[in-house]
Amino acid sequence: MRLQHRDVRVQDECVSYAGIVITSFENGAEVGERWIPLGVDPSEADDEQLIQQLRDALIWQARRPPKAAGE
Secondary structure, X not given: OEEEEEEEEEOOEXXXXXXXXXXXXXXXXXXXXXXXXXXXXXXXXXXXXXXXXXXXXXXXXXXXOOOOOOO
């Protein structure tokens, strides 16, 4: 996981956005990458998306499905 800026061109304007990159590796080789934008004033929906992406990455890293509460 790392912080990264990405440039987006909208018509004639270029805007830079900060985000978190989550990179997945398997046997030392990169197998996936997700970039999640971070806004200056993030909404609750932004926070929830980030939490879900981080949760998914940790579960993938552990290579096991999550258990339901009480299991």
